[in-house]
Amino acid sequence: MTDPTTSGASPLNVAIVGCGIIGLNHARAILRHPRLTITALVDAVLAAAHTLADTVEAESGARPAEFAALTEALAAAPIDVVVICTPSGLHVDVAREAIAAGKHVVIEKPLDTDMGRAREILELSRAAERDGLVVSVISQHRFDPASRAVAEAAHSGRFGRLTSGVASVAWWRSQEYYDSGQWRGTWDLDGGGAVMNQGVHTVDLLVWFLGRPVEITAHTALLAHERVEVEDIAVATIRFESGALAVLHATTAAFPGLAVRLQVHGDRGSAVVHDDQLESFFADGDTADRASDVVPAAEVRGGDRGPDVFVTGHLRQYEDIVDAIDDRRAPGVGVEDAFVSLCVVRSVYLSATLGRPVRFDEVVAGDLDGVTVTTGVPA
Numbered sequence: 308m309t310d311p312t313t314s315g316a317s318p319l320n321v322a323i324v325g326c327g328i329i330g331l332n333h334a335r336a337i338l339r340h341p342r343l344t345i346t347a348l349v350d351a352v353l354a355a356a357h358t359l360a361d362t363v364e365a366e367s368g369a370r371p372a373e374f375a376a377l378t379e380a381l382a383a384a385p386i387d388v389v390v391i392c393t394p395s396g397l398h399v400d401v402a403r404e405a406i407a408a409g410k411h412v413v414i415e416k417p418l419d420t421d422m423g424r425a426r427e428i429l430e431l432s433r434a435a436e437r438d439g440l441v442v443s444v445i446s447q448h449r450f451d452p453a454s455r456a457v458a459e460a461a462h463s464g465r466f467g468r469l470t471s472g473v474a475s476v477a478w479w480r481s482q483e484y485y486d487s488g489q490w491r492g493t494w495d496l497d498g499g500g501a502v503m504n505q506g507v508h509t510v511d512l513l514v515w516f517l518g519r520p521v522e523i524t525a526h527t528a529l530l531a532h533e534r535v536e537v538e539d540i541a542v543a544t545i546r547f548e549s550g551a552l553a554v555l556h557a558t559t560a561a562f563p564g565l566a567v568r569l570q571v572h573g574d575r576g577s578a579v580v581h582d583d584q585l586e587s588f589f590a591d592g593d594t595a596d597r598a599s600d601v602v603p604a605a606e607v608r609g610g611d612r613g614p615d616v617f618v619t620g621h622l623r624q625y626e627d628i629v630d631a632i633d634d635r636r637a638p639g640v641g642v643e644d645a646f647v648s649l650c651v652v653r654s655v656y657l658s659a660t661l662g663r664p665v666r667f668d669e670v671v672a673g674d675l676d677g678v679t680v681t682t683g684v685p686a
Contacts, residue, residue, distance in 0.1 A: 316633060319411075324377055325392030326359040326399050333390050334359060336621035338367050342629050344579045345371045350519055355569050377401055377645060381408050388628075395503075396496040399424040402442075406431050411441045414599035414626075416446055416506045417652065418645040420498025426647055441631045442644035443624070443638035450623035453585035454512055454604040457571055457578045460514045460601075460641035465590035467575025472545075472553035474513045476506040479564035483506050485535050492535035494680065497529045500529075500537030503652050506557030509567055511622040511648040512580075513545070513553055514573050519647075520667040522546045523654035529682045531560035538682045543655045555655070583616070584608040647671075656680040 313370035323330050326348050337343045338453055347364050350356040357375040364370040364426070374380040377389065389405035390413045391398050398419045419425040427592070432442040434636045448454050460466050497504055514520065525543035531558070532539050540558040545657050546554070571582040576590035578598075586608040588598040598607050605612050613619070624640065631638040650670045656663040660680045669675055 316342060318342055318344050320344050320346040321385040321388045321390060322349060322377070322380050322384065322386045323359070323390045323392060324349040325394075325415075326350040326352075326355040326552050327392065330355075330359055330390075330392040331362065332617060333392055333413075333438055334363055334413070334616075335366070335618045336625055337390070338363065339618070339622050340625050340629065343388070343625065344369070347372050347374060347380040347386055348431055349374045349377050349380050351375055353407065374619060377404050377639040381405075381410075386410060388413060388632075394490045394496045395498045396420040396424075396490075399428050402428050402431060404433060406435045406440065406442070409440065411436070411628075412443070413628060414444045414645070415643075416445050416511075417498060417503055418642065418649045420494070420496065420503070420569070420671075421544050421576050422649075422653060422673060425489060425646055426673070428600035429646050430641050431567070435640075436637065439635060441628060441638050442642055443631070443640055445621065445624060446508060446640040446644065446648075447620035447624045448512055448514060448583060449568065449640055450627065451580075452602040453580045453583060454515075456585060456588065456645075457580060458515055460576060460578065460590050461571055461573070465576055466571065466573030466578070467592070469517055469551045469571070469573045470549075470553055471545055471570075471572045473555065473568070473570040474509050474555050475566075475568050476501065476509050476557040476568070477509055477561035477565040478559050479507050479562045480505075480532075480539075482532055482534075485532055490530070492607050494536050497537060499540055499652060499656060499680075500527075500535070500541075500682075501540045501557040501559045502527075502538065502555075504657050505559055506541075507556070507648060507652060509557070510555065510571060510651050511644070512569055513555065514651060515644075516569075516670065517547050517549065517551050517553060519546055519548045520545050520654070522543055522657050522664050522666055523609075523651065523659040524664040525555075525655040527659040527682050529657065531562075536682065538659075541655055541659065543658070545651070554667050581608050583620075584612070585608060653680075
């Protein structure tokens with residue numbers, strides 16, 4: 308990684324579009340990177356931009372300009388990177404405008420809520436990359452030390468033949484959470500429930516570890532919430548090209564909220580990641596647990612990761628994005644990666660809606676784009 312304190316590289320000016328909770332987290336990560344400066348905040352609700360500007364000013368000493376639309380910001384402020392933190396269903400319009408203006412783009416997960424729009428972002432990103440622009444989608448957990456250790460072992464053969472995986476997101480979201488915004492819990496703007504909104508990072512890691520899916524079978528339900536269109540519980544089985552099988556479980560109905568666990572198993576090793584820390588790590592046919600050998604002590608389950616680990620995770624990805632811009636290379640997580648993860652999520656919803664297994668390739672190809680997904684199999 309380039310040392311920004313010695314390289315003499317120029318700063319990169321950032322506009323954040325969408326100034327809610329996720330925009331705040333991005334801002335705090337960006338403020339910690341010595342090459343990044345927040346010059347513009349954009350939100351259709353100007354009060355939200357104003358509130359975030361107050362925070363940025365308090366923490367950095369400089370106040371970014373506030374705008375109601377990206378068009379205004381691009382005309383008035385110096386901007387190199389556009390960070391998209393709007394509701395998921397609004398990503399494509401912002402991405403299209405930013406790329407057309409020649410800006411690097413960072414998109415908060417998921418890529419979008421609609422497969423057609425996601426494909427448009429994918430094509431836009433391919434064109435942007437040909438023009439030397441970096442387009443990345445936030446998957447910050449790919450940069451966690453625990454995840455990187457598991458991925459390296461899985462990809463290098465240290466686990467032997469990969470045989471199975473188990474992924475569980477057992478979270479709780481109150482009714483007040485869903486009632487707090489008109490877009491929450493909707494197919495159009497949220498894109499789904501426990502799998503799309505809360506579980507998409509875990510889906511991304513599962514696919515990163517185990518490879519390309521072949522077939523998905525799933526069930527979804529809404530059991531613990533009202534006035535919500537989407538699922539609060541989903542279970543699925545996934546078959547991969549390698550032959551490995553995986554179980555996916557995601558819920559926002561596990562009071563009071565438990566852990567995220569990811570298990571990867573092979574015939575020469577296994578690993579468990581628990582709430583982003585490495586719980587166990589066996590590789591190369593060795594029966595000794597090597598978790599403490601492959602990640603720092605703070606990244607082993609029970610270690611103290613500090614009070615602001617969520618910001619640190621995003622900062623790791625921003626370090627990769629800045630390096631990609633400097634080195635004129637692809638980012639560690641590109642739109643192609645995010646599109647595959649989105650297709651897995653979509654496959655879960657399609658299988659639950661249709662009441663049958665779904666082939667991954669038919670989802671990627673768009674053969675099922677016309678299906679209106681529902682929570683559970685319609686009566």
